[in-house]
Amino acid sequence: MKLDTIAAHAGAPEGANAPVTTPIVQSTTFRFESAEAVQRYQRGEGGLYMYSRDENPTVRAAEEAVARLEGADSCVLFGSGMGAMTAALITLVSGGDEVVAATALYGGTYKLLRDVLSRFGVRTRMAEPEALVDACARPGARACVFESPTNPTLRVLDVAAVARACKASGAVSLIDSTFAPASIQRPLEMGVDLVMHSATKFLNGHSDHLCGAIAGRRELVEQVRQVSHKLGAALDPQVAYDLLRGLKTFPVRMERHCRSALAIARWLEAQPAVKRVWYPGLPSHPDHRLAAKQMNGFGGMVTFSVGTKEKAFRFWDRLKLVVRAASLGGPETLTSLPILFSHTGYSAEELRKAGVDEGMVRMSVGLEDPDDLIADLGQALA
Secondary structure, three states: OOHHHHHHHOOOOOOOOOOOOOOOOOOOEOOOOOHHHHHHHHOOOOOOOOEOOOOOHHHHHHHHHHHHHHOOOEEEEEOOHHHHHHHHHHHHOOOOOEEEEEOOOOHHHHHHHHHHHHHHOOEEEEEOHHHHHHHHHOOOOOEEEEEOOOOOOOOOOOHHHHHHHHHHHOOEEEEEOOOOOOOOOOOHHHOOOEEEEEOOOOOOOOOOOOOEEEEEOHHHHHHHHHHHHHHOOOOOHHHHHHHHHHHHOHHHHHHHHHHHHHHHHHHHHOOOOOOEEEOOOOOOOOOHHHHHHHOOOOOOEEEEEOOOHHHHHHHHHHOOOOEEOOOOOOOOOEEEOOOOOOOOOOOHHHHHHHOOOOOEEEEEOOOOOHHHHHHHHHHHHO
16 A cells, blocks of 8 residues: 555554544553463463553554554654664663764764763764765674754765665664655665654654654564663553554645745745755755655755854744744744754864754744745744
């Protein structure tokens, strides 16, 4: 089936007289009929549940839905995107191991590597986006962590080339594809081992719940699942239900996000007060051709610079319709200033390596009429 059809039906119960929507099983624990049934559960036989920290019917339905959308063998969901990334990295690396990471990386992931995993002897080797393939091809790393498009500079990496380099060197490839979910990018089909999403964003799509996902080969995902049981970063069944509801409209929403973002990026590029626009759909973007080749649409994120921190602050404070807030992927258009949000706490050198300047504004284009958004951006720029 096509992705639109999968999104509308994945995770729904089957069978005679089954409910159309997935019920919320709001129970922390489950009955067993006998000691033998517990032993069957412990052997991993399907259809049995013990404790909702480890598995829950509603959460399992949402995991199956995300796996189908990604074309993955399996998926495990978490209480947040950072919960998913943390569990994946803890699964893949141990003290003394090395991780290759792109310099253009979400601030939370970079700080996890820099401030937390380093305390346990995990080394991180940073590589510029253009050099990531060569860095992954060098033997010695246990995992490679990267994004495409990157946050917030929207650089597009050659996902298939990174995956091939990792396979050649024996590293596990882990991509954060939050900015380009399954309707516009298929990392697993390009050879990546694991794909991570902050499902809080475009997958859920309503700015009302936190959720993270890891999907990929069953062997690797089930290792992550076992670690997740020990970390306790479980997803609540109510959130799983709302994620399933959000997925039903996910492809339609992404079409609108992409169409409006392209229109706004073109308008911004023509404004004298805007020094630079980053959007993969623009021919001026350094990775435009690669994005057109490996993506089905260019995403709902637009980043631009007005030159200086002072100008960025003045512009941001004048916005009326566009919301000043962290996060992305909701129905409302959100803007943030990377130096105050995702990249706060970075040194000047770290900002330079990440490609972030002080006049940068990151915008998640929502579902409003783009003409109304352009009017608000125009008055704020003026």
